[in-house]
Amino acid sequence: MKLKLISSVLSLSLASVLAACQTTPSTSSQKEAIHVKQHLQQTLQEYTWSYQPQQQIPPIVLSFQDNRIGIYSGCNRMGTDFSLNQNTLKTGNVISTQMACEPELMKQEQFAASLFQNHELTLNINTANPDQPILTVHSADGQQYQFVGTATPETKYQGQGEIVFLEVAPETKACVGVAAQQCLQVREIQYNAQGLKTATGDWELFYGQIEGFQHDPKLRTIIRTKRFTLKNPAADQSKYAYVHDMTVEQELVK
Template identity: 35%
Template sequence: MPAAHAPLVKILSLLGLAAALTACAGNQTVPFTGTGTPAQSGQVVSSPGPVAPALATHEWELVAMTDAQGRSDTRWRLPGQAAPRLLFADGRANLRNLCNAVSAGYTVQGNHLQWQPGISTRRACADVRLMDLEQRMGQSLAGSASYEVRTNAGGPPLLVLYFGDGSRWELTGSPTAQTRYGGPGERVFLEIAPERMPCSHGAMANAQCLKVREVRFADNGVRQGAGAWQPLYGEIEGYTHQPGVRNVVRLNRFQRPQPLPADASAQVYVLDMVVETERVR
């Protein structure tokens, strides 16, 4: 890498994929210790019917937080920062839109979540308020919590998490990509160039597309090679491109349901995680 380039940042996968783990071996995950205690019984009014499947079929965005004294806690609202999101997948609860990726295993027993020891990537963040929020939210994923899913006619479901210290989170749900597209999708890695490239496709005359190439990894995580650079028609769900920054991303690729909208790609790419980041200018 030329000396003028900024240091390469690699983030360790929390989801156990060997390719991502080895490709990101420059960083470490660290245990996320918390002070959570078992949730008190009687805190939850159970919603009718089975609710556990809804946890994994939706991605949950924080809309309200209450502290242990029952007061509204608005410290999670940071200017220019997307709201934290909680995703349940593969037996792990994953916090997103924080400085680091925070993850904890969980099991469901009735309307109770039992958290398992969590881990986090170790990455400095310029915003100390975001790091403080990450620490506080990560500490909540310890011990156990009670939960309920409230249905809302004509609107998104609401997930309420009750923690043992009396605090709670409220999160609105939106269907995950797997739910929307009817399957788990195909796991792929793409390298995204620092700058976009000209592209034309149907009505997209003189457009600027992401410049990408597919990256291949061996089972042990060693990078084997990459394909040719080409434009990516359409955007990547959940990914915001920064000019001058090269990324390697782990994506889920889905087939778009028929009939296709005019000039839409037959495939949809959804961000799972950023594996490598390098600022080149």
């Protein structure tokens, strides 16, 4: 009886060891797959990605947020849901606004929509140059497209920006910063939850630039900006950086 008991215990122990040996690599592989997916998704979200098929027209730009891709190619705003399985991107139906644009832009837009319309795409990211990483998209038909990354403002300034609405006057004024220059005139606009204006600030000279905003002396403009607090501003520099997020109103002035 004792021999049988010892034999049974040894058999059970050996079976447990074999089971452990078999499951450990599987568990390790699962953890590695999760790590690869998380790293890829984080990198995708830290940049916007541009691919320019033609030099004469705007590029195709991708932005990733949570489980959604925003696609813009110079005309309509498009987007689709996506999921990741390691470096495989699975997309859903592409939805779009319905503006009519120039034929070349529409043709490029159709290409961008077809690339991401209900497909499984293989992604590879080269981060050897973190300022301009390269995202290679391998399409379902075997073609490869390289998108160049540009850090999002949140990545660049290492934090979340505060939403600030600014009215920008058509006229600039002479001002002195590091040197004599022309400064924008701006005033802050505040809105309530219903989108109605509740307060308008005083006009002030704006030293520096609003990233992504092109001033037009023929237009009175209200823009939505993201205001980031700089971590180590220079002595002659504002403690804030402003990034153009959206144009809210434009009015032609005579």
